[in-house]
Amino acid sequence: MNELEARHRVASAQVARLATTRVDGRPHIVPVCFALHADTLVSVVDGKAKRSANLVRLANVRAQPAVSVLVDHYDDDWTQLWWVRLDGVAEIVVGGAEHEDALSLLEAKYPQYRAMRPSGAVVRVTLSGWTGWEAAAPGI
Amino acid sequence: MNELEARHRVASAQVARLATTRVDGRPHIVPVCFALHADTLVSVVDGKAKRSANLVRLANVRAQPAVSVLVDHYDDDWTQLWWVRLDGVAEIVVGGAEHEDALSLLEAKYPQYRAMRPSGAVVRVTLSGWTGWEAAAPGI
Numbered sequence: 001m002n003e004l005e006a007r008h009r010v011a012s013a014q015v016a017r018l019a020t021t022r023v024d025g026r027p028h029i030v031p032v033c034f035a036l037h038a039d040t041l042v043s044v045v046d047g048k049a050k051r052s053a054n055l056v057r058l059a060n061v062r063a064q065p066a067v068s069v070l071v072d073h074y075d076d077d078w079t080q081l082w083w084v085r086l087d088g089v090a091e092i093v094v095g096g097a098e099h100e101d102a103l104s105l106l107e108a109k110y111p112q113y114r115a116m117r118p119s120g121a122v123v124r125v126t127l128s129g130w131t132g133w134e135a136a137a138p139g140i
Numbered sequence: 141m142n143e144l145e146a147r148h149r150v151a152s153a154q155v156a157r158l159a160t161t162r163v164d165g166r167p168h169i170v171p172v173c174f175a176l177h178a179d180t181l182v183s184v185v186d187g188k189a190k191r192s193a194n195l196v197r198l199a200n201v202r203a204q205p206a207v208s209v210l211v212d213h214y215d216d217d218w219t220q221l222w223w224v225r226l227d228g229v230a231e232i233v234v235g236g237a238e239h240e241d242a243l244s245l246l247e248a249k250y251p252q253y254r255a256m257r258p259s260g261a262v263v264r265v266t267l268s269g270w271t272g273w274e275a276a277a278p279g280i
Contacts, residue, residue, distance in 0.1 A: 019167035027159035
């Protein structure tokens with residue numbers, strides 16, 4: 001799978017998984033809705049800032065900004081399996097024009113966000129590496 | 141979601157995502173087919189041991205055995221969203237009775253493995269924590 005094809009598949013996906021590293025070195029993983037724009041991937045935590053899963057994610061990124069994002073496709077026909085992993089560096093964006101820009105990207109993709117604009121912190125990932133694999137042409 | 145319900149949902153899932161920590165502290169994430177047995181979750185890398193994704197996963201576990209596994213459900217109706225995260229400690233099992241036991245668990249779950257028994261290293265995770273979230277009853 002070349003990068004153009006990988007980008008197309010990621011952009012078309014509704015959900016990805018965001019892996020971060022905890023302060024003690026253990027990994028942490030959550031599903032995220034996201035939007036892709038050039039080499040930037042954005043997601044937003046919901047307004048319930050006290051939810052521990054949100055707090056963990058944000059604390060992890062502040063201490064270790066390297067993150068990994070996975071989009072994958074499962075099918076009982078294993079010749080149809082594929083995944084794309086995006087590695088990058090994350091930052092937390094709260095308020096201001098950059099926050100608004102990220103929310104606009106998410107609203108453009110998800111009608112659910114248009115129905116109720118989120119207000120929480122944005123996790124913005126600057127992508128540095130694309131890795132794609134598919135069963136039909138396993139190269140990695 | 142209580143632990144019994146979380147266990148049921150995980151056991152019924154065909155795919156999970158395995159997050160590990162790289163030697164340099166960055167996170168790594170891959171999709172895995174898996175089998176759950178009591179407090180143990182097993183997966184197997186395919187026979188193509190030189191595939192870099194396999195090598196990375198195994199090297200990570202050897203250096204930092206703490207891993208995190210995610211099973212999630214996406215639906216355009218966001219009131220139906222849920223996820224279960226399993227944290228634990230992984231070890232690599234190659235050969236011997238424990239390797240056979242893990243493969244038998246995977247074959248019992250997946251006809252695809254029965255059609256072609258895998259031969260690669262098993263990643264066996266001893267689970268220490270279950271965290272479940274669902275949109276219909278967000279408690280975390």
